[in-house]
Amino acid sequence: MLRRLVGRGDAVFHEGQFEAIEALVDGGRRALVVQRTGWGKSAVYFVASLLLRARGAGPTLIVSPLLALMRDQVAAAARAGVRAEAINSANALEWGEVAAKLDADQVDVLLVSPERLNNPVFRDQQLPELVRRMGLLVIDEAHCISDWGHDFRPDYRRIKDLISVLPASVPVLATTATANERVVHDVQEQLAVGGADVFTLRGPLARKSLRLGVLRLPSPRSQLAWLLTHLEDFQGSGIIYTLTVSAAEDVTRLLREAGHNVLAYSGRTDTEERARAEQALKDNQVKALVATSALGMGFDKPDLGFVVHVGAPSSPVAYYQQVGRAGRGTENADVLLLPGPEDREIWRYFATASMPDEQRAHAVLAELEAAGGALSVPALEARVNLRRTPLELLLKVLAVDGAVQRVQGGWARTGQPWFYDAERYSRVAAARLAEQNSMLEYEFTSGCRMEFLARALDDPEAAPCGRCDNCAGPWFDDAIDGQARDSAQAALGRVGVELEPRLMWPGGMDRLGVPVKGKLKPGEQALPGRALARLTDLGWGGRLRTLLSPQGEGGEDRPIEDAMLQACVQVLAQWGWAERPVAVVSLPSRRHPALVASFAQGIARVGRLPYLGELEYRQGGPRGDSGGNSAFRLAAVWDQFAVSPAMAEQLAAAPGPVLLLDDLADSRWTITEAARVLRAAGAPAVLPFVLAVAA
Known part of the structure; x- marks a missing residue:
């Protein structure tokens, strides 16, 4: 099955893959696999799914956080002869067809977003039948479960409730490439709900193909001028990450005006344009996508040649998750960080964006209580002074805590008491600050950069790489062309x-x-x-x-x-x-x-x-x-x-x-x-x- 999956008659399992599949298929166990990007985590759940299906089990349900990741997983499954379907916000017209295939047992793997688990129709009408028939549950990018993870998503927290209602015979697999010990323990506790034993497989996370570096420049003008001067120095095609949508658009415009073939990719890019941009990068039709974190987990291009960051992510773990897109199937890939003077200001905002405000949370609960039924988000906006995005995020947090429930027509109070966990949020805020300080340490360290990132992930095999700018000397040119500096100045003056x-x-x-x-x-x-x-x-x-x-x-x-x-x-x-x-x-x-x-x-x-x-x-x-x-x-x-x-x-x-x-x-x-x-x-x-x- 592995050989059919990868299309090679001589394929063999990577170390640990067979053991993980055996734990799921023969042991019916709950497993956590923490392995670097490109190790083959998807092979584990696809092979396990095929084996379980051959034994008469129902379809596998994969909870996957990003549309780009789903598209890659569905395409990979199709190549391997796995009948995979997705239900997400981008294919609403296909939901009826997918439901019919599920009813006819013509789906081996169903991919859904974590938010779909709280959609009233899916939750109340389709999920109970899926739970009854499910052969395997997979939680991809499982660090999202954890408050301590760099990309925590409230809807992932409800997966614990889903696990608790599964028959004991249904195996569960959680996978991630970026989890330190604290995140691993948190995910293990959630997998172990009901007293189950958790099989954990953890491998080395450092990637030998990556050549890391940091270039500190005095201003945004210098950063853009350096990109204009040196983008074509990088081999192949890659990703240029920025911290904000506006920065992605600004950098894209500047590079395109200078003749570079790049595209912007952010939360402001519509779904069809995202898909086209992803394919253009995979087909090497563009030099780079200039992207926010919207292009992150699971994007699959084994020959990605480089990753450049204009502005630093707020933690070494988040940084490693993004640079892990490069060098998966090549011997060499370059990774360069250009820290920005405004980085800390942006970090400060995002550090607390997912934490509920106590006063506003109680105000929302009081309004839902007074309504005695469902209120839509627009109706709540007229009652509680919160903008749409933070209000929706707060409702998700309250829903995961059991205080509210999404129903037809909006949100309703469940009647369960809710208490503001000040100690928990204080600990998370402190952890976020420690991560920010650790990212600054990465920027200024004189030691091996790959070893630093591996230690941030609590990798017991962390060791000097011999390739980064600190181990082997700067591999990048810091000279800036005068014309490029003028172009950058003109662009910033626009x-x-x-x-x-x-x-x-x-x-x-x-x-x-x-x-x-x-x-x-x-x-x-x-x-x-x-x-x-x-x-x-x-x-x-x-x-x-x-x-x-x-x-x-x-x-x-x-x-x-x-x-x-x-x-x-x-x-x-x-x-x-x-x-x-x-x-x-x-x-x-x-x-x-x-x-x-x-x-x-x-x-x-x-x-x-x-x-x-x-x-x-x-x-x-x-x-x-x-x-x-x-x-x-x-x-x-x-x-x-x-x-x-x-x-x-x-x-x-x-x-x-x-x-x-x-x-x-x-x-x-x-x-x-x-x-x-x-x-x-x-x-x-x-x-x-x-x-x-x-x-």
Whole structure:
């Protein structure tokens, strides 16, 4: 079966593969396999599945975290004669066909995402029958189960509940390539639910083919210039990782404009484009994908030639998981880290993103309790001041803890008590900080880099590699071409981001005392606006983050710098509006009054436009802090701006659009409400213009 699987008549098992298969098929055991990427973990569960099916067992259920990974697994199974199907968000039109094949026993392996386990239809209608018939349960990328894992996903936690209801005769396999001892113990405990013994197979994790290095450069400009100068030095095709979506898009644009054949890959890339990009890389039709962590676990290209990071992941384990994509089927692959000055700021945000806020968690539970039934996420947004993504993440955490349940129509309270586990979250936060410090140690270590990563994974066979920049000397050239430096500077100096207007009011506003619903009327809307840059941009983003940060964190209120004002003038010159603005109005600012006023006055002066002054606050002005979800942000600014009589007179006589200026657009409801007030006072049209947009 192995030889048929790999298509080679002389294939033999890697050390440990046969033992793992034997434990599952003959022993019916629960097993944890921790082996480096490329060792052949998929061969274990495919061969085991075929053997179990030959004995009359039902289909294997594989819980797999990423669409890219599922696509690779289904393709690999088909090549081996394994009948594999997937149920995920990308193939909804095929779900009925897959269900029919399951009913007809024509599926050997079914792949699902962990989120699918909590889908009401799948959970209540299909999963019970699968559990009854299941021949093998596989948890791929099992480090996601653990709070301590570098890529914890709340929905993975419910796999423990699934294991607890399986018949004792059904074997369970968990696999990962990146788990230290703490993660291994955590996964073992969850596999052992019900008192079962867990067979653990752990091999050496270091890969001899990788040549590691770190190149510290002083600025984003230097990083981009180095890439422009040296990308073609790397053999074959590879992956350039960035920490943010904006950085991936910026780097892709710069490299493409310089003639390099690269594609962007991030959470903002639609499903079909992702699949095409993955295939282009596998077929060596591009030099590189410039990717966020959206291209991570399980991406299968054995001959991947290099991995470059523009910005460091927040832990050595996460870093090794990504660089492990390279050199799986080749003798040599290059791995280079270009740490960035903003890395720690990005780490700080993601370190606590998956942890529930106690006060907001209790608020969500109280609203569900009061509702007495299901509430949709949009309905909850009108009751609890949380944005969509963190609210959905919080609901998942509460669901895993048993306090809420996803049902038809939304989410409902289960009646089980819930307690905020402060000690647990404190320990996880401390672990995240320790991982960050360990990543900094990796950057600065004078010892072997591969040995450092292997020790971070508690690999007992960690040893010097003899190949990395510390063992054998730098293998990369740090020289930067002057033209490349100029191109990078021009790219980072690029200005202008479109600011899309809000066209729909948030749902449930009547609960918050705001009498609006549905679409904004044409006479209330702002026109599409502009921002100088995103806060996450590699160029102006860093300067704007510092300028707009709270006092004490580098920010202070001061008049706009000449260079920034000239960059804003560039944005105006490139705008391409249908009708030129005839006046400037600014929003009042509590945090940056000098900045906003000087910005507005400067634009008015350069554009030779009358500055009509600031809008006025009513009833004390906007309530609450910035951030939060759309419903609460709109409620905070609703009816809080007013037009002075003098400004109203000028607006009524204005023959064209008015420029509305502010420092930052986050939810865009402040801009939307201010535009509504200006339109009501007679402004023919409003063109918003801000220094920064949050994302």
